Amino acid sequence: EIVLTQSPATLSLSPGERATLSCRASQSVSSYLAWYQQKPGQAPRLLIYDASNRATGIPARFSGSGSGTDFTLTISSLEPEDFAVYYCQQRSNWPTFGPGTKVDIK
């Protein structure tokens, strides 16, 4: 099983600031990594697939990068609606998810 780790566990930032979230895989997943956003009481929403491709309707302030074992989700300027939990997921093998990074308001 491919294990994903995410850091930091919590990121405290203010609206307008830049957020940088990390996801590391226990072995190479090539570019087969996705990012999701989940708000309380809601289902996850796909943000990024295949490491760097924005899903339909996702604002340009969300971007993804990386390949192999190290990946980054960047939110260029946080909007109030961006405070949420973010998960990475690999599809190199049967899917696994990272433990999540909570982005909360400082």
Next chain:
Amino acid sequence: EVQLVESGGGLVQPGRSLRLSCAASGFTFDDYAMHWVRQAPGKGLEWVSGISWNSGSIGYADSVKGRFTISRDNAKNSLYLQMNSLRAEDTALYYCAKARRVYALIDAFDIWGQGTMVTVSS
């Protein structure tokens, strides 16, 4: 509108069974693999099981292998999860999720239902 609606959750005693359903609409169901993902209260996401568009390929997480069975009925646009020998640690919100690409078994999940809650307790 593309939509997934889960049902069948509830309170069940340890060792008993439950069958979840997921009704799909707004897309060509039999073109896409479908998956179940669960989330224990206050915890992260855990992939449970996936099934290819034609039921030819199926996979399970080790935590449910031998106890859960995934299936689909393309004529009814429906996905199922038969859960046997339930344990307290199976308590979670169960989501069904659609694979993003046509015919791809393992993929990102672009459409999610709102989930159905399963509570295993005596």
